[in-house]
Amino acid sequence: MTVRPEPAEGDAVDEAISREDVAESDLMTRRGKFRAVAFRDGHEHMALVYGTPTAHDNVLVRVHSECMTGDIFGAMRCECGDQLDAALDRIVSEGSGVFVYLRGHEGRGIGLLAKVRTHVLQDEQGLDTLDSATTLGFPIDTRDYRPAAKILKHLRVRSVRLMSNNPDKIRALEANGIAVVERVPLLAPATDHNVGYLTAKRDRLGHDLPQVDTFSSGYSYNRT
Incomplete structure (x- = not known):
């Protein structure tokens, strides 16, 4: 288990998460060795740390919302599993970064x-991902990104290059003290199975998803 140095006097970075709510160990994966840091803050979340990102500013970061169907079972209705794989691959290829996996975000919360x-x-009924939720009486999005900001502060990450297409994540992190110096697009290919979902996110939630247009034009979009 990695032993973290005591915070310097006046350094409040660990105040938001108590020692009893954190555990960490090495985690060997098919991509290599990460430091797995588990957090309890209402839900139990996980950060995978690769390399030594806290030695640098502008850390490459992915804040990923839990999606059992996409992340675990490879559902093609959404692009969540593709984004998970692409983000981890990008972190490893750059040599360092942090992947924050937020629980309690299933189905946008x-x-x-x-x-x-x-x-x-x-x-x-042909409803899109938003109307199908509101028809059942649910809000469009109830996700809370404050735990991600707490986790990043605990890891001594203050400024990030955020892998995301979602402007709400940027606003949420910045509102909670994490500087987003760059948005790094994380584009999964549009397919017959997910193009409706991607279109709704682009047109109604403001996500930056240019692959929707290229798919309708008959061209594949290179996510890199």
Whole structure:
């Protein structure tokens, strides 16, 4: 287990998360060795740290919302699993970075059961990912990104290059003391299975997803 040095006097970086709510160890993966840091803050979250990102400013970071269907089972309805893989690959290729995995974000925060029910409405009634949630009485997005900011501060990360297409993540991190110096696009290929989902996120949530247009034009979009 990695032993973290005591904070310097006046350094409040660890105040938001108590020692009892953090555990860490090395984690060997098919991409190499990460430092796995588990956090408890309402939900149990995980940060995977590669290399020595805290030795640098402007750390490459992915804040990833939990998606069981996409991340674990490879569902093609969304691009979550593709983004998870692409973000970890990018961190390893650059030699350092932090991947923050946030629990409690399933279905943009409505939970797994409700998310599966929205899938039924999408399949049977043709509703998009947003209208299927509101039809069931749920908000469009209830995700809380404050735990991500707490985790990054605990890891002594103050400024980030954020791998994201979502402007809300940038605003949320900056509102909670994390400087986003660059947004790094994280584009998964559009397919027949996910283009409706991507289109709704682009047109109604303001996500930057140019691959939607290239897909409709018959060209593939290189996410790198």
